[in-house]
Amino acid sequence: MKIVVLTGAGISAESGVPTFRAADGLWEGHRVEDVATPEGFERDPETVQRFYDDRRAHLSTVAPNPAHVALARLEAQGDHDVLVVTQNVDDLHERAGSHDVLHMHGELLSAWCLACDGRFRWDGPLLDRPACPGCGDQGLRPDIVWFGEYPYELDRIDEALQRADLFVSIGTSGAVYPAAGFVRSAHAYGARTLELNLEPTNGTDLFDEARHGPAGTVVPAWVGELVAG
Ligand code: OAD
Numbered sequence: 150m151k152i153v154v155l156t157g158a159g160i161s162a163e164s165g166v167p168t169f170r171a172a173d174g175l176w177e178g179h180r181v182e183d184v185a186t187p188e189g190f191e192r193d194p195e196t197v198q199r200f201y202d203d204r205r206a207h208l209s210t211v212a213p214n215p216a217h218v219a220l221a222r223l224e225a226q227g228d229h230d231v232l233v234v235t236q237n238v239d240d241l242h243e244r245a246g247s248h249d250v251l252h253m254h255g256e257l258l259s260a261w262c263l264a265c266d267g268r269f270r271w272d273g274p275l276l277d278r279p280a281c282p283g284c285g286d287q288g289l290r291p292d293i294v295w296f297g298e299y300p301y302e303l304d305r306i307d308e309a310l311q312r313a314d315l316f317v318s319i320g321t322s323g324a325v326y327p328a329a330g331f332v333r334s335a336h337a338y339g340a341r342t343l344e345l346n347l348e349p350t351n352g353t354d355l356f357d358e359a360r361h362g363p364a365g366t367v368v369p370a371w372v373g374e375l376v377a378g
Contacts, residue, residue, distance in 0.1 A: 150228075153306075153313040153340075154220060155331055156235045156242070159320020159347055163214040163365040166207075166239055170322055185295045194290075198276040201291040204238075205257045205272065213245035216319065216368035221246035223372045232309050234302075236321060236328050238293055253300040253328065259292035268292055300327060313340040317371075320345070320364050323352035332356060345371060 158168035169176045183189045184200045213221075224231040224247055233242050233250045238257045242250045260271035264286035271289070273279070278287040294300050310316065316335035323329040332342050332355045344350065344359040345367045353359045360367050 150314045151230045151309075151312050152223075152232070152315045152317065153309050153331075153335065154231065154233045155316070155318045155321060155328060156220075156233060156237060157319070157321025157328070158237060159322075160216050160235075160364045160368070161211075161214075161237055161239055161241050162320065162347075163216070163363060164211045164239075164241055166211055166237075166241070168320075170324060181296060185293075186297055187295055188297075190290060190295070195276060198274070198291070201257065201293065202274040202276050205274070205291075208239055208257060209272075211239070211241070213241045214365045216364035217241045217245035217247070219369040219372040223375060224248065226376050228378075229375070234306050234309070234328075234331075236325070251302045251306060253294070253302055253306065255291070255293040255301065257291070257293070260289040261292040262286060263288040263290055303327065306331070307334065310335045310340070311338045313338065315343065316340045317343045317345060318352075318356070319368060320347070321350075322346075323350045343371075 162168050168174045184197050190197045220233060223229060233247050235242055235250060235252055236254045238255055240258055258270055258272055260269050260275060262281040262283055265281060265284035267283035269282050275289050280287055281289055310331060313335055316332060318332060329352060332352060336342055342356045344353055344356040346361060347363055348361055
């Protein structure tokens, strides 16, 4: 079976990575327009670099949870063709062992040079304006897709949705497009659709089936069923 899995912040919540829209989420403590738009970066680059530097540094203190591990197990088991499309900018899918992962909103561990357009793996801070490894310019910014910017890999994602037998959405509120629209596309292309989330979302009615509970529990249970055949 060809499976496209869309993940959001909820899959990393039990690893200790904050979600965006919860009462104690990232967007409660920050104004989106200040830290997640190109205009915010132009106005106050230090605040934006500090925000992502802190989140990048925090990554080394967290680890994949059973939901990430279950998805890697599903891929490794080999009976199904599994593509993980993630809105997350952490690297927990990769650390759990998933190989086919698309980061549609960019990655904390990548820096993008505005001078030469190069992208470089980056695990240190950017606040101190380090030189670009490609061209030496000090114009590196977080390789994160901000509001008003175009997400990565949309063509490849759409092709995968066209071929998919099953579309599974895990831990995402469905508040941000285009990801929130994938369930409609998948359905229109003929895939079965499944939502796995802590609680019902605004989009729950769009899915053929929904199961609610913590990802660390419901994802391994679902993968267990699939692997057992
Ligand atoms: P949200 O914070 O909007 O939604 C997280 C979802 O995860 C909610 O529906 C929660 O109910 C659910 N959730 C929380 N804990 C969970 C758990 N333990 N198990 C399962 N589900 C759980 O985060 P996203 O939907 O990922 O974009 O947000 C989408 C995009 O909005 C992000 O990629 C980011 C943000 O603005 C950019 O920065 C471009």
